[in-house]
Each structure stands twice: as structure tokens, then as C-alpha cells.
Amino acid sequence: xxxxxxxxxxxxxIFYIISIGLxxxxxxxxxxxxxHALIYMAGAYILFASMSLFKGWFIPAAIIAVVSVIPLAYxxxxxVIRRLYGESIDLAIIATYAVLLIGVDIxxxxxxxxxxxxxxxVGKSLPVLGVDxxxxxxxxxxxxxxxxxxxxxxxxxxxxxxxIVAGLEDREATTSLGINLDKYFSIVFILGSSxxxxxxxxxxxxxxxxxxxxxxxxxxxxxxVIVGGLGSMRGTFVAAFALGMVMSVTGxxxxxxxxxxxxxxxxxxxxxxxxxx
Amino acid sequence: xxxSVLKTLEKFSxxxxxxxFLLLAPILTVQRTTDFxxxxxxxxxxxxxxxYMGRLSFGHMLYLGxxxxxxxxxxxxVSANPFFAIxxxxxxxxxxxxxLGPIIVRTTGACFALIxxxxxxxxxxxxxxxxxxxxxxxxxxxxxxxxVWILNFDNRYTVFGFSLFSLILVVFLMRRLTMSPFGILLRxxxxxxxxxxxxxxxxxxxxxxAFILSTTIAAxxxxxxxxxxxxxxxxFIDTTRxxxxxxxxxxxxxxxxxxALLGGVSYMAISNYLPNYVQRWEMxxxxxxxxxxxxxxxxxxxxxxxxxxxxGVEKDR
Amino acid sequence: xxxxxxxxxxxASKNFGDLTAVDSVDYxxxxxxxxxxxxxxxxxxxxxxxxxxxxxxxxxxTIHFQGQDITNMSADxxxxxxxxxxxxxxxxxxxxxxxxxxxxxxVRAGTEYKNKVQFVLGSSHPGNLEKECKNTLEMVGIAEKxxxxxxxxxxxxxxxxxxxxxxxLKPEVLLLDEPLAGLSDLEIIDVMExxxxxxxxITLVVIEHKVSQLAGLVSRLSVMHEGRLIIEGEPEKIxxxxxxxxxxxxxxxxxxxxxx
Ligand SMILES: Nc1ncnc2c1ncn2[C@@H]1O[C@H](COP(=O)(O)OP(=O)(O)OP(=O)(O)O)[C@@H](O)[C@H]1O
Ligand SMILES: [Mg+2]
Numbered sequence: 001x002x003x004x005x006x007x008x009x010x011x012x013x014i015f016y017i018i019s020i021g022l023x024x025x026x027x028x029x030x031x032x033x034x035x036h037a038l039i040y041m042a043g044a045y046i047l048f049a050s051m052s053l054f055k056g057w058f059i060p061a062a063i064i065a066v067v068s069v070i071p072l073a074y075x076x077x078x079x080v081i082r083r084l085y086g087e088s089i090d091l092a093i094i095a096t097y098a099v100l101l102i103g104v105d106i107x108x109x110x111x112x113x114x115x116x117x118x119x120x121x122v123g124k125s126l127p128v129l130g131v132d133x134x135x136x137x138x139x140x141x142x143x144x145x146x147x148x149x150x151x152x153x154x155x156x157x158x159x160x161x162x163x164i165v166a167g168l169e170d171r172e173a174t175t176s177l178g179i180n181l182d183k184y185f186s187i188v189f190i191l192g193s194s195x196x197x198x199x200x201x202x203x204x205x206x207x208x209x210x211x212x213x214x215x216x217x218x219x220x221x222x223x224x225v226i227v228g229g230l231g232s233m234r235g236t237f238v239a240a241f242a243l244g245m246v247m248s249v250t251g252x253x254x255x256x257x258x259x260x261x262x263x264x265x266x267x268x269x270x271x272x273x274x275x276x277x
Numbered sequence: 278x279x280x281s282v283l284k285t286l287e288k289f290s291x292x293x294x295x296x297x298f299l300l301l302a303p304i305l306t307v308q309r310t311t312d313f314x315x316x317x318x319x320x321x322x323x324x325x326x327x328x329y330m331g332r333l334s335f336g337h338m339l340y341l342g343x344x345x346x347x348x349x350x351x352x353x354x355v356s357a358n359p360f361f362a363i364x365x366x367x368x369x370x371x372x373x374x375x376x377l378g379p380i381i382v383r384t385t386g387a388c389f390a391l392i393x394x395x396x397x398x399x400x401x402x403x404x405x406x407x408x409x410x411x412x413x414x415x416x417x418x419x420x421x422x423x424x425v426w427i428l429n430f431d432n433r434y435t436v437f438g439f440s441l442f443s444l445i446l447v448v449f450l451m452r453r454l455t456m457s458p459f460g461i462l463l464r465x466x467x468x469x470x471x472x473x474x475x476x477x478x479x480x481x482x483x484x485x486x487a488f489i490l491s492t493t494i495a496a497x498x499x500x501x502x503x504x505x506x507x508x509x510x511x512x513f514i515d516t517t518r519x520x521x522x523x524x525x526x527x528x529x530x531x532x533x534x535x536x537a538l539l540g541g542v543s544y545m546a547i548s549n550y551l552p553n554y555v556q557r558w559e560m561x562x563x564x565x566x567x568x569x570x571x572x573x574x575x576x577x578x579x580x581x582x583x584x585x586x587x588x589g590v591e592k593d594r
Numbered sequence: 595x596x597x598x599x600x601x602x603x604x605x606a607s608k609n610f611g612d613l614t615a616v617d618s619v620d621y622x623x624x625x626x627x628x629x630x631x632x633x634x635x636x637x638x639x640x641x642x643x644x645x646x647x648x649x650x651x652x653x654x655x656t657i658h659f660q661g662q663d664i665t666n667m668s669a670d671x672x673x674x675x676x677x678x679x680x681x682x683x684x685x686x687x688x689x690x691x692x693x694x695x696x697x698x699x700x701v702r703a704g705t706e707y708k709n710k711v712q713f714v715l716g717s718s719h720p721g722n723l724e725k726e727c728k729n730t731l732e733m734v735g736i737a738e739k740x741x742x743x744x745x746x747x748x749x750x751x752x753x754x755x756x757x758x759x760x761x762x763l764k765p766e767v768l769l770l771d772e773p774l775a776g777l778s779d780l781e782i783i784d785v786m787e788x789x790x791x792x793x794x795x796i797t798l799v800v801i802e803h804k805v806s807q808l809a810g811l812v813s814r815l816s817v818m819h820e821g822r823l824i825i826e827g828e829p830e831k832i833x834x835x836x837x838x839x840x841x842x843x844x845x846x847x848x849x850x851x852x853x854x
Contacts, residue, residue, distance in 0.1 A: 032387035083571070089386045090333040094523060095570045097335075101520065102563035109557065215517060219398055222391045256406040263395040270380050270392065458701050459714040461694050465687050472685050475647070477673030477702040477763060486714070 002131040004252045005245070010137040010206070012244020013144030018199035019221040019228075019236050020151065021192020027168045027231020028185050031084070031092040032222065035076050036196050037214025038103035039069050043197025044204040044213065045107060048116055058121030062201045066194050073193030077186055085182075100214065107211045115210040140202050147195070148237050155233060164188055168231045220247075220259065223266040282585055286535070290452065291445055294538065298441055301542075307437045308505070309549065314440045315501045317541035318447050320525045321534065322494035327523075328532030329455060330487050331467030332382075335390040335519050336397030340492040342514030343373045344499025346404060349418040349509050350411060359422040359430050363500045370496025374489030382484040385470075397516045405511040417510030420503060430504050440501050447494060451534050454490070463487055464532075521548070524562065527569045530576025539577045597625035599661075600797055601646065601677070601767055606655035607821075608641050615641040617821035618655060623767065628798040630808040630829070633818035634842060639801045640682050642818065643769055647679045648672045673702070676766030680773065682801075684752045686759070688745035692736065694718070695744060695755055696727040699762035727762065734758045735784055750781035757788065767797040774804050782807065805842075809833060817841070 018040055025033045046065040054061050080099055084092040122139065125132040155161035167174045167181045175181055200213075207213065220243065228239030243262050251258035286293065302310040319341055326332045347369035348362040356362070381392055404412045412418060422430045429435055454460055462483055465473045473480050503509050521544060529540020547565075552558050569576070575583065601623040608616040615638045623629060631639050645652040648669035656665045659675050687695050700723055707713040731737040734754040739747065747755065753773065760768055773789065774782050782804075789811055792798055802808040809815065809829035816826035819841045825832060832838055 026387065030386060032391055080567075087570075090327070090331070090390075091570045091574070093333060093335075093387060093390055094527070095567055097520060097523075098563040098566035098570070100563075101559045101566070105557050105560035105563065108559075212517070219391070219395055223395065226388065226392075256402060260399045260402045260407075263399050266392075266395060267380055270384070453715045456718055457714055457716050458698055458707065458718045461690065461697055461718050464690060465698065468687050468689050469685065471649070471669075472681075472687070473698075474669040475673060475679060476699050476759070477670050478698065479668070479670045 002129050003133060004248050006128070006131075006133050006137060006141075007251075008245035008248030009141045009241060010244070011203075011247060012241035013141050014199050014203045014206075015220060015224050015244055016144050016237055016240035017147060017195050017202065018217060019224040019240055020147075020233070021189070021196050022218070022221045023225045023228065023231060023233070023236045024164075024168075024188045024192045025081075026225055028164075028171075028181075028188060029081070029085075029092070031081075031089055031096065033081070034093070034096040034218060035080070035099040035103070036096075036193070036221070037218040038100045039073055039076075039193045040196040040200040040217055041107065041209075041211070041214040042069050042072060042103070043200030044118075044209045045111060045200075046197075047201045047204055048111075048118055048209050051118070056119075062198075065201045066197045069193055069197040070190055073190050074186075076193075077189045081189065082182065082186075104211050104214070111211075113211055115208040117208050118204040120205045136205060143202070144240075151233060160184065160187065216259070220262055223262050226266050227269045283582065290535070291449060294448055295441060295445055298444070302437065307433045311433070311437045311440050311505050312549075313542055313545045314437075314444045315498050315505060316525070316545050317538050318440075318444055318501065319495055319498040320522055320529070320537045320541040320544075321447055321451050322491045322498060323522045324526055324531060324534075324537040325451065325454070325463075325487055325494070326491045327526050328530075328537065329460065329463040329467065330484065332385065332484075333390045333523070334393040335523075336393030336395070336516065337491075337495055337522055338514045338516065338518050339393070339397040339400040340370060340373060340495035341499035341502065342400060342404065342509075342511075343369050343492070344496025345503045345509040345513055346412060346418075346499075347496065348500045348503045349420045352420045352422060353418065357421060357423040358425060359428070359504065360425060362420075362422070363497070366496050366500035367493055370493035371489055373496070374485075374492035378485045378488040378492070382481065382488050394516055394519070397514065397519065401511055401514050401516060404514060412511075415511060417508055417512075419508040421507070422504070436501075436505050440505070443497070443501060447497070448534060448538070450494075451537075455534065459483065459486075520562065520566075524566060524569075526576075527566070528573075528576055530578030530580070533578050536576055536578030543577065599623065600625040600659065601799075602658040603642075603646065603652075604656045604658065606642070606645055606652040606657060608638075608645055608650070609653045614821050616645065616652070619818075619821075619823045621816065621823060623797060623799060625797055626794060627814065628793045628800070628812045629814045629816065630812035631799065631801045631816050631818060632803070632805055632808065632842070637818040638821040639818050640771055643679060643771055643801065647677060647769060673763060676764075677769070678760045678763045678765035678767070679769040680756045680760050680771055682771040682775065684749065684756050684776075686744050686747075686752050686755050688743075690744055691740070692731070692742050692744050692747065692755060693724065693727055693740040695759055696730055696762045697723065699759045700727050700730070703762060703764040730758045730762045731755075733761065734788060750777045753777060753781070753785065754788075757785070765796055767799070768792065770798070770800045770802075772801055772803065774802055774807060786811070805833065 022033060022036050025031060025036070043065045046068055047061050050061040050064045051058065076099060080095055084095055120134060120136050122134065122136040124135045126135050126138065155165050163174070163179060164184050167184060171181065224236060224239045224243055227243060228235030243265065246261055246265055247258045250261040298310060298314055301313065305313070323334070323337050326334055344366035347366040351362040351365040377396055381389065384392055405414055428439070462473065462478060466480055466484060470480050502513070525540035525544035526537065527540070528543050529538065530536030551561065555561050599622050603619055603621045605618040605620060606616060607614060607618050619642060631642070633639050644650060646657060648667060651666055656663055658664065659672070659677065664672060664675070697718055701707055701713070704723070704726070707716060728737055728740060731740055734757055736751050736754050739751065744752065744755065753776070757773065773785055777785060786807060789798065789800065793811065800808060800812065812829060814826060815829045815832040817824050817832060817838050824841070825835060825838060
């Protein structure tokens with residue numbers, strides 16, 4: 001039971017880290033950014049590639065992975081997302097999906113389609129209440145909570161953060177103050193993308209790295225965003241852990257149903273919550 | 278003058294569509310043409326939601342799969358009469374629309390796209406794992422049908438003829454649907470749903486109707502698919518395949534029956550023949566989609582209409 | 595001459611966060627009368643229309659139509675009762691031909707489509723319906739543009755089309771939100787004539803900034819300020835009232851005509 005809870009918190013933490021960016025682009029532009037899945041996957045693959053460079057040393061490889069998606073995110077933002085402003089939302093969704101397709105194919109081209117395992121970088125376990133828990137998972141939980149705290153401070157205390165929050169709440173009012181929101185949303189986009197890559201990096205040792213890993217995760221992130229409320233940072237945090245728990249508890253009883261259960265929860269939320277999206 | 282070309286085309290659309298596919302059959306082989314025809318029905322089902330009502334679904338393979346599995350299960354457990362099996366598929370299409378529609382049609386935009394995708398994923402899981410005892414899991418199910426009267430569905434030509442007949446029927450239905458007040462209502466909902474409520478219409482009800490019509494026609498195309506292939510596997514409803522019908526809708530031109538047909542045929546032609554020459558299929562699809570989104574939003578049919586009616590193609594860009 | 599109360603709000607309020615856009619407004623409309631609502635920008639006039647017509651429910655208070663409490667009734671059912679409105683920013687369907695904008699309104703008000711099957715599968719332009727819609731377009735003076743794409747109309751023509759849409763619904767109560775805004779002088783004459791013709795035939799409520807035009811049209815004028823209905827009465831009296839002049843024109847009483 002302890003290990004189920006710990007696992008739920010671990011994947012909840014990872015869902016949170018990945019969903020931030022999705023929630024922010026959802027909140028700011030009302031589009032679902034499929035390319036987010038690409039960044040997430042790129043993070044995991046670059047980790048794998050640079051691990052061999054650093055002879056299996058995890059931390060520098062992780063840093064390289066997170067940093068090197070920034071230019072990728074910038075290119076996607078600049079040449080696809082930004083050009084889609086004013087186009088219909090549907091076309092924007094399709095375009096980001098197209099970017100994901102291209103990215104997946106390039107990944108297959110470079111690394112092939114076979115799943116790649118990444119080993120646990122810590123490898124130790126800690127006894128908690130008589131159950132051995134991998135230290136690595138505990139670290140993930142701590143990291144995700146740290147990120148939450150940092151983001152809370154960023155959005156509530158810094159000028160840039162406050163502007164972004166204002167822009168998310170009322171785009172027109174904020175632009176009418178003479179603020180160029182596009183610039184700030186670019187920052188948001190890159191921030192969200194780096195976090196997605198971090199999510200890919202952290203998740204890689206727990207699952208396997210493969211070209212379609214992004215497809216799966218984006219759906220779960222989407223469920224997190226819906227359950228947590230569009231553009232709501234705190235909601236995303238709570239929803240991510242809640243759905244992580246749903247997944248791990250379901251998985252304990254019937255592995256294959258874990259993911260379906262997440263969507264069932266989302267459907268229930270959609271039924272009872274009036275959505276204006 | 279050139280407007281009259283379009284008028285004529287509209288007037289004789291049914292025989293023209295039939296003739297076009299009859300001509301394609303000897304060129305592409307009968308089975309492949311059947312494939313094309315069935316896919317066109319699916320694109321039409323999709324376009325009712327996307328092109329007319331402006332709701333982009335990323336999970337429509339589910340509704341196709343519901344029809345396919347309904348036929349297979351019905352044939353195995355109830356009766357091998359293909360027509361009863363198709364009726365069962367249609368009923369399942371209605372049922373899934375009634376079950377999911379009330380939740381799904383409350384959303385728009387990105388939410389609509391992804392909630393369909395999520396349900397598609399759940400459906401995939403159900404077919405692959407949860408109901409594996411009945412659906413055969415990954416191996417899928419094979420089906421055999423009785424011969425009814427002179428209609429033996431083991432015969433390619435029978436399947437072809439029946440599919441073509443079905444397509445004509447669906448095209449006829451779609452034209453009636455889209456040229457009725459309901460059709461105008463859908464286009465209005467696409468443009469400004471709130472405003473439609475102030476014309477005195479309960480939009481939720483009509484969106485639900487459109488959704489159910491779409492799932493039912495999609496289920497019908499699923500039923501035909503299994504007549505053509507005689508088996509169904511979970512790969513039929515793989516979520517990553519949704520991009521096929523989106524691509525077809527875009528390339529043909531969303532929001533027109535002819536556009537949907539043109540898109541269905543174009544996508545099938547590309548996907549059937551191009552992979553022989555192009556190694557990187559997904560990359561090709563991605564790039565082509567980007568081009569469609571950025572440079573060719575009207576699609577083939579929009580392009581043709583603009584050309585024929587003499588309005589500037591330059592006007593677009 | 596005006597009959598019984600047809601539309602009424604009782605202490606209706608609407609808050610947006612901290613802002614009280616409409617502040618416990620009591621308002622009564624009698625059958626057959628023509629009434630005007632004026633007030634400076636941001637006074638809450640449009641928001642008041644929105645809660646009357648059901649775009650969103652009021653935060654507090656109730657709305658009644660012919661004695662029936664309709665506070666929580668959806669917008670489409672209110673249209674069924676005969677309450678029809680237009681929007682401050684013209685709202686028509688740009689992607690459709692002009693005539694098609696009217697079809698559904700005419701269908702809603704008429705009896706052409708006896709059942710749902712006919713509505714879903716029947717032709718959208720049966721001869722008599724098309725003729726009826728053409729007549730409505732004739733009434734607002736844009737009949738010759740019936741086949742034009744709506745997006746290609748001028749703003750003034752779009753306004754006329756929107757009024758035609760409202761008329762096609764055969765309203766009992768018609769609520770017009772700044773029908774003259776953004777129109778040329780010639781178009782204003784057209785629309786004024788149109789509204790004058792409607793006067794007495796249906797119950798009419800008009801929000802308008804062009805006060806002098808409005809004064810000639812309506813028999814009662816209500817003034818809103820910061821969400822409250824501060825005064826109402828005969829137009830001449832209201833326009834001479836010092837308090838009204840103060841909130842509307844900022845004290846001095848030099849001009850009669852106002853912003854846009
Ligand atoms: N949907 C909304 N959300 C938040 N605030 C709103 C909303 N609609 C209106 N408001 C605010 O409510 C107040 C009243 O607005 P309203 O549009 O009703 O004024 P109005 O009297 O119609 O003004 P105008 O003459 O400019 O049309 C304004 O301060 C406006 O900013
Ligand atoms: Mg207003």
C-alpha cells in the first residue's frame with residue numbers, strides 16, 4: 001500500500017511537471033499544443049544520448065537535455081505557434097500535431113523505434129514504514145513540490161509572473177495597458193517546454209524511452225489540465241497528484257485499466273463542471 | 278457561365294459519384310476501390326462535425342471501431358446475416374453517440390478535440406484488454422457471413438457494389454442534411470453558437486443530433502470495413518490513426534460533400550501509393566499538414582470552386 | 595394606452611468580480627409601449643439587456659415575463675416567449691448568404707416545418723419561406739442584396755440585416771442595443787423610420803447614445819448610471835433634469851448631442 005501511494009505521488013509529480021506548460025498554453029492561447037509531447041520526448045531522448053556521452057552520469061545529462069530543448073521550443077513557438085495567432089483554433093491544433101508527427105519520425109530516423117530502457121540513476125532504496133522505496137522516486141516527489149513552490153513565487157511575486165497571470169485572466173485588458181503579451185507568452189512557452197523536457201528526463205528511468213511516449217503522456221496531461229481547471233496553476237498541481245494516485249491505485253488492481261480510469265475521472269469532472277471552453 | 282458547371286455537378290452528383298468510382302475500380306482493383314469508398318463514407322461522417330459544425334474531433338476512429346466490433350460480435354454471437362449485423366452496427370453507433378454525446382458536445386475547440394481522443398483511447402483499451410475475452414484482444418476477430426439471397430459477401434464484387442450503394446445513400450443523406458434548415462443551423466453554430474440561441478434554438482440538442490448522426494455514419498463505415506476485410510483488430514481504432522481523416526478533410530476542403538469525397542480519395546491515393554516511394558511517411562504527413570494549414574486552407578474543392586466561379590484565386594493570398 | 599406589464603425586473607443585479615455592473619434595478623415594461631434607456635459608457639445598459647434576455651442569469655433579483663418568473667430560463671426559450679434582441683456590436687453570420695441569416699428566424703416563428711424530420715431533412719428554401727424572408731429584407735431595405743455573402747455587406751447593411759433577423763422572429767418585445775451606433779447619417783434616417791413604423795405595433799426597448807433621436811421615438815426614458823436606474827419619465831422632462839445632465843454631460847448644458 002505504501003509503495004502504491006509513493007508510486008502515485010511519483011507519477012503525480014511528473015504529470016504536474018509536464019502539465020504546467022500545457023496548462024499555460026491552453027490558458028493563454030486556447031490551443032492544445034501537441035508539440036508539447038514532442039518536447040517531452042526530446043528531453044528523454046537527449047538524456048539518453050548524453051548519458052552515453054557522460055558515461056552514465058545522470059545530472060549533467062539531465063541539464064543538457066533540459067537546456068537543449070530551449071532552441072527547439074523557440075523554433076516551434078516562433079515559426080508555428082505564433083503564426084497561428086488569429087487562425088482558427090482547429091487549424092492551430094492540427095499544425096501542432098503535424099509538428100509532433102514530424103518530430104516522432106525524425107526520432108525514429110535517428111534512434112529507431114525500439115524502446116530504450118534508462119536505468120535508475122540513484123539505484124538505492126530507503127525503508128519507509130517497513131517498505132523499501134527507491135530514493136529516485138522520492139527525489140522526484142521533492143523536485144515537483146519544489147517546482148510548485150518556485151512557480152508560486154514566480155507568478156505571485158515577480159513582475160513578469162504577475163503580468164503573465166493578468167494576461168491569462170484577461171487578455172484584452174492586459175494588452176490595452178500597452179503590454180506586449182506575445183513576448184511574455186513566449187517566455188511562458190519556453191518555460192513550459194523546459195519543464196516538459198524535465199518531465200521526460202525524470203520519467204525516463206521509470207518507464208522506457210520510445211518514439212510514441214509523447215502521445216500517451218499528452219493525453220494524461222490534458223486530463224490533468226481539464227480536472228485542474230484551465231490555466232489554473234494550483235488546480236494543475238492538485239489534479240496531477242490526484243490523477244497520479246488514481247492511476248497507481250487502479251494499476252495495483254488491474255494494470256491495463258490505469259490509464260482508462262484517468263479518462264473516466266476526467267469525463268465525470270466534465271459532466272459536473274460547466275466548462276466554458 | 279462557369280457557375281453553371283457547378284450547378285450541373287450538384288444536380289447530377291449521385292450518378293457522377295457512382296460513375297467516378299466505377300471508373301476507378303478497374304484502375305485500382307476492386308478491393309482497393311472498395312477501401313476508398315468506405316473511407317469516403319467515414320470522411321463524410323467526420324465532415325458533418327468538423328466541416329459543417331466546426332467541431333474538430335481527434336478520436337473519431339472510436340466510432341468507426343464501434344461499428345466494426347458490433348458487426349463482428351453480432352455475427353459471432355447472434356446471427357451471421359450481414360444485414361442484421363449492419364443494423365446492429367448502426368444501433369451501436371447511435372448508442373455510443375447518445376452515451377458520450379451529452380458530455381462531448383458541451384465542449385468546443387481544444388477540449389472537444391481531446392475529449393474525443395481520450396474516449397478513443399479508452400475504447401482502444403477496452404477492445405485490446407478489458408474485453409479481450411470477447412474481442413480476441415490483439416489478434417482481433419474474424420467474421421464469416423451468410424449468403425443472403427444472391428448477396429454473398431465473400432465475393433469482392435458484392436462488397437464493392439454494396440459499398441458503392443451505401444456511399445450513394447450516405448451522400449444523398451448528407452446533401453439532404455446539409456441543405457436543410459438543420460444544415461444552416463450547423464453552419465451558424467460553427468460561426469457563433471451563442472447568437473443561434475438568440476434565434477430561439479436550443480443548440481445543445483442540435484449539436485447532439487449532429488454528433489449522433491456522425492457517430493452512426495462512422496459506425497456504418499466501420500461495418501463496411503469489416504465486410505471488406507472480414508476481420509477487425511484493435512489497430513483499426515488506434516488513436517494515432519485519427520490524423521488520416523483530419524488530413525482527408527483538410528485536403529479535400531472542409532464543409533462540403535464534394536470536398537469530403539475528394540479528400541477521401543486523395544488521402545487514400547497518397548497513403549496507398551506514396552509509402553512505396555517515400556520512406557518517411559509520418560514526416561511526409563506532418564509536412565503536408567503544415568502546408569495545408571498555412572497555405573491551402575480551402576482544400577481542393579475550395580480551390581476548384583474558386584477557379585470555376587472565376588473569383589480570384591489571388592484573392593486568397 | 596399601454597397595457598399590462600409584460601417584462602419586468604425586480605431588484606436585478608449583476609456582479610463581475612468586484613464590479614457591480616447592474617445594481618438592483620427595478621424596471622417595468624408595458625405591453626405596446628416604446629421605451630428608451632440611456633446612460634454614459636459603462637453604465638450597465640448592455641449588461642441589463644443581457645440579464646433580461648438570458649445571456650447569463652442575474653447575480654440577484656428576478657426577471658418576469660407576463661407574470662411568469664423567467665430568471666433561470668434559457669435564452670432560446672425566452673425567444674420562444676417573444677423576447678428578441680439585437681447586439682451592440684452587430685452580430686450576423688458572415689459566412690452565410692444574407693437570405694440564409696433569416697431562414698432560421700423565420701422557421702422558428704413560422705409553421706412551415708411541421709416536424710423535426712422536415713427541419714432536418716427538408717429543403718431550407720421552400721418558396722413561401724424564401725418569399726417571406728425577402729419581404730422582411732424589403733422592410734429593412736436590403737432586399738436586392740439577398741444573395742450576397744453577408745461578410746461583403748457594409749456595417750450599416752449588417753445592422754439592417756440584424757434588425758431583419760429580429761423582425762423575422764415576430765417579436766412581442768424587441769430589445770435594440772444601440773441600433774444607430776456606427777451608422778452614416780443616411781442609414782440613421784432609414785433605421786429611425788423603421789423603428790418609427792414598429793412603434794405601437796410591438797413593445798420596443800431601445801438603448802441609444804443619440805439621445806435627441808431617441809427622444810422623438812420613445813414615450814418613456816430611463817437613465818442608468820453606475821449600474822443603477824437613477825430616474826425615468828417622459829423624455830423632455832428627463833432631458834431637462836439637472837441630475838441627468840450632470841451624469842450624462844458632466845454638468846454644463848451646452849449641447850444636446852453626445853458622444854458618437
Ligand atoms: N462579461 C463581462 N465581464 C466583466 N465585466 C463586464 C462584462 N460585461 C460588462 N462588463 C463591465 O460592466 C460594466 C457595464 O458594462 P456595459 O457593457 O453593460 O455598459 P453599457 O452601459 O452598455 O456601456 P456602453 O454605452 O459603452 O455600451 C463595464 O464596466 C464593463 O466593463
Ligand atoms: Mg452597451
